[in-house]
Amino acid sequence: MRITDIKIAGVSFGALDRPFWNSIVRTTGSGGGRIEIHTDAGVVGMAPCGASAVRKAHILGSIKSKLVGEDPLRIGHLWDRMYMGGTRKPVAKGEYITSMSAVDNALWDLMGKALGQPVWKLAGGVQDRVAAYAAGGYYEEGKGIPELCAELAGYAAAGFRAVKMKVGWRGVTLRHDAERVRAVRDAVGLDVDLMVDANNAWDAQTALRFGRMIEEFDPYWFEEPVRADDFRGGALLVEKLDVPIASGENEFTRWGARDLIDARAADIIQLDPNMCGGISEWLKVAALASAYHLKISPHGAPHVGSCCVAAVDNGLVTENYPTAFNNPLMKPVDFRADGYIYMSDAPGLGIEWDEDVFRRHAAR
Numbered sequence: 001m002r003i004t005d006i007k008i009a010g011v012s013f014g015a016l017d018r019p020f021w022n023s024i025v026r027t028t029g030s031g032g033g034r035i036e037i038h039t040d041a042g043v044v045g046m047a048p049c050g051a052s053a054v055r056k057a058h059i060l061g062s063i064k065s066k067l068v069g070e071d072p073l074r075i076g077h078l079w080d081r082m083y084m085g086g087t088r089k090p091v092a093k094g095e096y097i098t099s100m101s102a103v104d105n106a107l108w109d110l111m112g113k114a115l116g117q118p119v120w121k122l123a124g125g126v127q128d129r130v131a132a133y134a135a136g137g138y139y140e141e142g143k144g145i146p147e148l149c150a151e152l153a154g155y156a157a158a159g160f161r162a163v164k165m166k167v168g169w170r171g172v173t174l175r176h177d178a179e180r181v182r183a184v185r186d187a188v189g190l191d192v193d194l195m196v197d198a199n200n201a202w203d204a205q206t207a208l209r210f211g212r213m214i215e216e217f218d219p220y221w222f223e224e225p226v227r228a229d230d231f232r233g234g235a236l237l238v239e240k241l242d243v244p245i246a247s248g249e250n251e252f253t254r255w256g257a258r259d260l261i262d263a264r265a266a267d268i269i270q271l272d273p274n275m276c277g278g279i280s281e282w283l284k285v286a287a288l289a290s291a292y293h294l295k296i297s298p299h300g301a302p303h304v305g306s307c308c309v310a311a312v313d314n315g316l317v318t319e320n321y322p323t324a325f326n327n328p329l330m331k332p333v334d335f336r337a338d339g340y341i342y343m344s345d346a347p348g349l350g351i352e353w354d355e356d357v358f359r360r361h362a363a364r
């Protein structure tokens with residue numbers, strides 16, 4: 001079997017009625033896309049893929065030129081070819097690695113379809129269902145503490161045993177953010193795990209002050225309290241707080257994960273298989289974390305994330321967006337009211353694409 005073509009299909013759903021934001025990023029519109037890797041055997045590997053101009057330039061330019069004509073089942077060989085490839089210097093972090101990730105994930109989907117097996121099993125198959133948490137609790141215009149509490153209590157009522165909220169926006173005080181956390185803890189009760197995500201908002205001393213304010217509300221983890229490259233700051237918080245520190249969604253490859261872990265800057269590792277170098281690289285990161293007895297909980301949508309968590313012995317919990325970033329291109333994963341995603345036996349990544357949505361919104 002040989003790769004014959006690579007395509008990207010992008011769609012735009014336009015502006016959101018209600019923009020939302022975390023401590024750093026304001027989301028005002030929605031869209032998405034899919035990468036397709038075609039072969040001479042008729043098998044097509046697909047994976048979620050952004051369709052920005054830079055993503056298309058990387059994948060349809062340099063990467064495609066390295067992959068067409070190659071055997072798609074030699075995924076490790078193709079990863080090395082994309083990473084080094086002879087036509088460029090290696091890029092250790094950033095957009096090119098994210099572009100490689102979509103290609104790698106589509107190759108895993110292709111392999112699963114060629115073999116008639118689901119990726120989560122081919123990659124290890126440790127768990128046949130994976131815990132999922134609801135990521136929400138964003139800031140919005142007119143959204144006060146009662147509305148925030150209603151949102152997160154709604155996730156708990158839908159079966160989520162863990163929910164996550166945002167903190168760290170400059171528009172509110174530390175004291176107010178701590179009050180938001182207290183109110184949500186009261187609203188969801190003591191039996192639901194509550195994650196708190198600052199999206200790199202603070203310097204270490206500010207994050208330490210905030211961490212001490214919310215320790216009494218028993219957060220399950222405190223996510224990205226400091227800048228992604230502030231390993232010293234992360235290590236200070238790991239040392240000083242009794243709350244586990246989660247980080248890594250802005251880190252790339254096994255080598256980035258090594259530096260994060262070596263610095264003891266996180267208790268829970270969050271590299272994203274859609275960004276860190278793909279499922280191939282994520283599995284290496286998971287093995288590295290396992291050697292240090294660290295749990296791994298991937299950032300990002302559950303379609304690829306659940307396959308990753310299911311595959312490994314130290315997979316903790318899968319991120320899930322019940323409302324924000326909900327992507328209608330892909331039918332929802334099989335989340336049930338006991339708090340778990342049940343893994344599918346469908347070949348490949350098990351993603352059911354909605355072709356009607358693609359047709360109706362095809363834009364870019």
Ligand SMILES: [Mg+2]
Nearest residue numbers: 197223224249
């Ligand atoms: Mg996060």
